[in-house]
Amino acid sequence: MDHWRLTYSGFDPAAEGVREALCTLANGYLATRGAAAESHADGTHYPGTYVAGCYDRLTSTVGGHEVENEDIVNVPNWLPFTFRADGGDWLGGGGNFVEEDERELDMRSGVLIRTGVVRDRGGRRTRFEQRRLVSMDSPHVVALRTVIVPQNWTGTLTVRSGLDGRVVNAGVARYRGLDRTHLRPAGSGRHSPGLMWLRSRTVSSGIDIALAARTTVTQGPAPTVTWPDSPDGLIQQDLEVEARASRGVTVEKVVAIHTSRDTAISDCLTEALENVSLAEGFDELSHRHHAAWGRLWWASSVDIGNEEDQRLLNLHQFHLLQTLSPHTADLDVGVPARGLHGEAYRGHVFWDELFVFPFLTTRFPETARALLRYRWRRLPQARAAAHAAGHRGAMFPWQSGSDGREEAQRLHVNPRSKRWIPDNSHLQRHVNIAIAHNVWQHYQVTGETSFLVDFGAELLLETARLLASLASLDTDLGRYVIRGVMGPDEYHDGYPDRDTAGVDDNAYTNVMTVWVLRRALDTLAALPGRGRAELLEQLEVAPEELDRFEDICTRMRVPFHDGVISQFAGYESLAELDWPGYRKTYGDIRRLDRILEAEGDSCNRYKASKQADVLMLFFLLPAEELAELLEDLGYPYDPGLIPRTVDYYMARTCHGSTLSSVVHSWVVARTDRHASWEFFLDALRCDFDDVQGGTTSEGIHLGSMAGTVDLLTRCYTGLVARNESLQLSPLVPAELDGLSFTLRYRGHWGMRLDFFDERVGIEMPDDRAPPVTVELKGQKVRVSAGRTCALPSAPGQTDT
Known part of the structure; x- marks a missing residue:
């Protein structure tokens, strides 16, 4: 075909x-x-x-x-x-x-x-x-x-x-x-x-x-x-x-x-x-x-050789390009989680943009910047929301539409039980993390300080101020804590023995808050002196507030239990779910929350996750960066922490979100290549096979579609834009006949990367942009415009 x-x-x-x-x-x-x-x-x-x-x-x-x-x-x-x-x-x-x-x-x-x-x-x-x-x-x-x-x-x-x-x-x-x-x-x-x-x-x-x-x-x-x-x-x-x-x-x-x-x-x-x-x-x-x-x-094609998988990959890219085309750069719109393909999620903008921006930033940075402007234009509404909640900075909504107010419902009906139940999804403050991450990655890929001066720095700093404002110093622990939030796992919105909503010290939120605060400080350092001074004056940021950023970055609490990172404080006290029993009774248990509520029970009682939560840390942060961050917080890190934590939560996740397969494919890519490929195929076929039983007809899952492209082009190649260089660490699955794609980086239009026969080929377009530094497993080479380069996957001779 x-x-x-x-x-x-x-x-x-x-x-x-x-x-x-x-x-x-x-x-x-x-x-x-x-x-x-x-x-x-x-x-x-x-x-x-x-x-x-x-x-x-x-x-x-x-x-x-x-x-x-x-x-x-x-x-x-x-x-x-x-x-x-x-x-x-x-x-x-x-x-x-x-x-x-x-x-x-x-x-x-x-x-x-x-x-x-x-x-x-x-x-x-x-x-x-x-x-x-x-x-x-x-x-x-x-x-x-x-x-x-x-x-x-x-x-x-x-x-x-x-x-x-x-x-x-x-x-x-x-x-x-x-x-x-x-x-x-x-x-x-x-x-x-x-x-x-x-x-x-x-x-x-x-x-x-x-x-x-x-x-x-x-x-x-x-x-x-x-x-x-x-x-x-x-x-x-x-x-x-x-x-x-x-x-x-x-x-x-x-x-x-x-x-x-x-x-x-x-x-x-x-x-x-x-x-x-x-x-x-x-x-x-x-x-x-x-x-x-x-x-x-x-500008964007990704070639993998396998005919059937290539067709589905093309389908994913096709819908990405249709939903967020260069025409989008002229509009005041965000990233609709279900594309423009139907009415599910009411066309709202969620954190799914976190999974979409890597594709756009490295192919169509003008479109990515326009989508970030959608958030920036809604800073006044986000600042008002933060102020109303007693916080500083900008508190972006979990669901955003026309003007940036919170569009998440406070009640929703369970179609199984027909009962109206509280909806606490608005407590997912990690949407701020997604926005900050997109700003920083855009800067890393484009290298454009003008973007930061224009509006990027303001957007990142205001998201950081909100996250810092959420943190309070627990004098008994001697650490900063963040209470009453939800993490990416929407099945846990509180504790079974509490009347108030939210969980405490969600590990993903806490760790990524530290990461965002660090990036905010890096962003201020990257600004020209006059630009930094003007921004701090405009936002009324006192030196004491930045000192508090630094303090949080060394004293944030991260909960642990049984040698793994805890999803949130108290997670270890939850009951284990009878996974075999529920699968035998219900078959498909992706919507475990609805099943349990209809039984008069709640996911809050169990160690059972809808999707990756703690594991999002390993999706966003390279192992060495996470290790450095935890050690600076005073927590011991050993190489076994990540695989132990991955195994622990893999056994307790029902994959109720299409994003779950993307994240799980990513986090096991270096330890279990076969499992990673199977998760990749799940994500690749999610909408084509309508695996969630009727949801695709209401609109495609844009984040999952973008995630499959990202797995191929960043995860399996180890591609990271960091420290003024393009870093590669390829581990291409054996199931791929080859892998080639084009990207834009630091002013170069159409930089071609080919991964084949344990070598990496780099072809630079003949333009006037400066040379690019490429690092691959200890090898470092600068490739000029119009030149080609072949790097072996292991250290050795470089052919240019």
Whole structure:
């Protein structure tokens, strides 16, 4: 099978949601799910379209609870397109039998191709081929080209094209009891004989959304155009053509989509009408679209040789590039955890960006910087949240949407028990850690002090101040402690014998707080003297506050038990779970929290984790850096600490998050290569196989997809940008036939790394950037622009 193509044959209602999500086309500005153009939201199909950053807030009353939610909006559907043969049944309506139906996603060129044969009740058979694109060249333009060939009939072919603003947010079953009508009609009409338009407005955020469509017959007899009566919020156009058997009729539908959030426009409807009027035909649009995709793949492709694994890896990169493209750099948006592929998590921004930024920073640093600006622009809201909680700095929300307020719910319903239970996920302060880590890594890869001066230093320092403010000195212990938080393991949100929420001294939070404080001090040291002074003055940072940073970095508490790092203080006193018994009773126990709550029990009583928590330390920090950090805190470190801790928590994790396989693959990569590869394959197939049973149809898992690329390009190569050099320590799995990829580093566009035959090949682009220092297992070499270098994996002769 072509590793650039994803093909589905036939129609499987149970799999349709997953297929639609995986066949989503997007360009960073907007996305459209891979639903058939003639389909409606009917419980099987869900033709959603989403514009990045377009949110709306509604309040619902459910079960006596008033619930407020902000959702990414399912905007008006631009797809509606159907046809009928000589007055027969409409495609997609009753009375049709689709004898052949095949969907093919061409990932290299970003086109969705559908072919089929439909037979109506009159026995008329019609073949059609439909190509769809969401332009990567012109981000507001989408297009559909349909070739319709009568096979056994001659007569009137009627094509119906429409724009439908009557859509609601109905893509997630568990949200359907809430108010889901985010759009109000704001008019529709004809602009010229071939153009129609539709305008809608979001209910509370007041965002105007305008669509303008041009539908034309580009091959075949001239059509007769009529305008059927349509209800408010829908506009349709019929084109009638005298068709003949075996002769194709080609119809093109080109649509422009704009919102009032767009920049450099006077009015979104005026812009949409002008844009669609000036848009080229499908062939020209497709040519430019393909060229744009070619540039993206040149900058980011990862080659591994194995055909099937390569196809899934390409699928992951394809959806990364679609969700966060260079067009994203012009927008005020964050990293949506479920992409722009559905409505799960309401389109919110979580800590998943921690897993996405390594890919972006080393390929598209401008996009990564724009996403960091999303956080920086919301510093006022984060500072206000910190102040309200009695802290300094900026307390970023666990779930972020339009304006940066906390969007995490305080109550949620367990679908097993139907009971409403407290949701304490807002206590995950480690989202600050993720933001700080992304800032620092961006600086390490780009080497741009101007980024720090511009806004990076302010963002990192304010996250650090919040983490330091969370820490208090326990005089009995003689150490700083952080109480009442949640770590990455969301199954533990408190103690079984306490009424208050949160756990104390979550090891990941505590250790990474020290790491962030160190990086904040390093960042201040890296700033030019005037820039440092201005920042400290602007933020009113007194010398005593920085002294406190230093003190915390030597006296933070890290809990231990039984020779391993404790997930949090008191973890050792929790009960062991009957893992075999629960697996025998329930089979899939990924959602152990729901299972136990339905039994009247709680995960808080057990040594049972949803996903990696302590092990996140080994995911983010090289062993030598963790050892140095612990020793500076006064804790003994021995080489067996990491493998002991990994084994301990591996046996107590149910992998209820798609991110878990990524982290576990990483942390065992140096000790159990086979297990690491198996975890990698789990992550690679997570969405393709919908391993969580229905979640992929609601939106892909962007962090997990990015994590698979990161495993190949950083974990298995040991690639680290640190101390002004690019460090490598490859241990490529035997299952890979080879590994090659391109990255951007320190101003070099298109630095190529090849790992093969126990050697590492480095090819530098012919540009004007300064030489790069590469370190590999004790070898150090400076490689200049336009040069190539081959390094053996073991110390020895270097060929340049």
